[in-house]
Amino acid sequence: MAMFDLNETQKQLYEMAKDFSNKEVWPKAKELDETAKFPMDLLKKTHELGMLNAFVPEEVGGLGLETFGHCLISEALAMGSAGFCTAALANDLASVPVILSENKLVWKEFLAPMVDECLMASYCVTEPGAGSDVAGIKTTAKKVKDKYVINGSKMWITNANYANWFFVLAKTDPAAGHKGMTGFVVPAKTPGVTIGRKEDNMGQRCSDTRGVTFDNVEIPEKYLLGKEGDGFKLAMGAFDRTRPAVAAQCVGLSQRAMMCAIDYAKQRSAFGKVISENQGISFMIAEMARDIEAARLLVWKAGVEVDEGRKNTYFASLAKMFAADACMRITTDAVQIFGGYGYNKEYPVEMLMRDAKIFQIFEGTSQIQRLIVGRLLLGN
Ligand SMILES: Cc1cc2nc3c(=O)[nH]c(=O)nc-3n(C[C@H](O)[C@H](O)[C@H](O)COP(=O)(O)OP(=O)(O)OC[C@H]3O[C@@H](n4cnc5c(N)ncnc54)[C@H](O)[C@@H]3O)c2cc1C
Incomplete structure (x- = not known):
């Protein structure tokens, strides 16, 4: 029979998220909008309640929450403040390509710490000249011995100033269109990474949106996700x-x-x-x-x-x-x-x-x- 109701576990998850959202988030929504301050305190509380980074696989200590449960949390948190919820969800947008890549070394190094600590991440795909047309990105990653050297500029990156790492989509074979795109994890502190100013957006003002520039950023090849050419599939998947x-x-x-x-x-x-x-x-x-x-x-x-x-x-x-x-x-x-x-x-x-x-x-x-x-x- 088709089911249109939540089971007991789902109901509890939704009610817990709604209670937190109504009591702790909604009363702060106006202030978050006026000050445009990044809601780190609320994100830490969300993390303590197990509702942040819930996609992290069980294999590395996470909840491995399914998409359905994640949607229940998202609906409830956005009822409190959509900008705060966007900051929380940007972590998932960065993490899912990593999860799909099945690169277990990267899971351990970057996803596992997000279970214990309230760490943030960003998904770096859009560029000044390419948004909807993802295949039009210009950022490149060139293999030099056992490293990749990344050059390019990303735009409108949510959480950029607070991210510990970025999922970055770059071209390893610029002539091959979307088949020449590859995904990488880049630690935010890597030399050559520059974070731009906070964008002055119309809405969701507490969410942090910035440009990120990669200037001869060297990363070890173990941070490649999947294999060369898999990037478009991971980013869109x-x-x-x-x-x-x-x-x-x-x-x-x-x-x-x-x-x-x-x-x-x-x-x-x-x-x-x-x-x-x-x-x-x-x-x-x-x-x-x-x-x-x-x-x-x-x-x-x-x-x-x-x-x-x-x-x-x-x-x-x-x-x-x-x-x-x-x-x-x-x-x-x-x-x-x-x-x-x-x-x-x-x-x-x-x-x-x-x-x-x-x-x-x-x-x-x-x-x-x-x-x-x-x-x-x-x-x-
Ligand atoms: C606040 C904010 C946060 C963001 N966060 C992130 C992030 O974390 N990471 C990230 O990578 N990106 C992020 N983005 C970028 C966002 O995904 C892009 O802005 C979006 O994909 C649109 O791209 P664009 O702005 O280049 O618009 P364009 O692609 O230039 O589109 C302009 C207009 O043309 C329309 N259009 C384009 N092509 C077609 C077509 N073929 N048919 C019909 N209409 C078309 C579009 O619908 C749109 O109305 C963010 C953007 C904002 C504003």
Whole structure:
């Protein structure tokens, strides 16, 4: 029989994450937005509760949490602060290509310490001249004896200033397109690595986004992931596990926006009655609920598919596309329900609306998700 409910373990995980998010994260969300300060204290608490770096395999001491459980945590944490949740999830985005590579030496050296300590990592793929078009990256890695020498510039790298190591995608054979791309782990302290200034972003302001430059950065060949030419597959394969979690973030943020809108609509009066009694307002709330429930089901489907060993690219893209677009609509409608107060920083919904926008852009824009689904259906 198809199951649409959580088992006891999943319920406990979700409730624990939601409780933490409501009590410790949401009360700090406004301050995090205003100060744009990296939420290290909250990340440490998340780590203490076992909810950070939960993908790390059991073989090296981690929880080895499945994608489904990870989505439950992501939804709950994003209900507190989407920017904080993005900082937490960036670790997973960096770790999953490493996990997929099955390079056990690298697992021990870089993933195992993340279980004991609240360490951060970054996924370095995007460049100033190449975002959606990953095959257009220019960073190179040249083999010199038993080392690789990396040169290039990465852009929009989440957690860059706090990362202990980077997953870096570089070209080992620039003439071979995506087949000439290779993935590496680069320790952040390696000579030649320069971290840029913090970007002044529209939303999710406590999350740290920077450029990273690699200038003749020498790394031992043992930090190569898989073999030369495997990089594109590893970097894109990670999205099958991380896009469902990003879509879950959208569900959490949307849920928060709907809760704020309902509370406000029930206490704001116009024309002698509370605005929630107007059908126009109740329709907006009903459509929010419709999209949240539908997005959550897509997230769960995408999670179950990959956890049961089936290729889930189709569902991961559908979930991210639907949930991100819904989140933008829902947060915009929440601002509408607040009227003029919604447009003001005194109330939380303008922050939620700014926080929502990036979901249509990172980890593959909403157009790129449509491209992927279209290709899978039409064989283009
Ligand atoms: C806050 C933030 C955090 C980020 N974190 C990371 C990170 O940790 N690591 C990392 O590697 N990257 C990260 N990124 C980069 C992000 O993934 C890219 O910005 C994203 O993939 C889009 O690339 P681009 O910005 O170069 O836009 P472009 O690829 O230049 O796209 C511009 C517009 O054209 C559209 N477009 C492009 N090609 C097509 C097409 N074929 N058909 C239809 N429309 C198309 C896009 O959808 C978009 O609307 C982050 C970005 C931001 C803003």
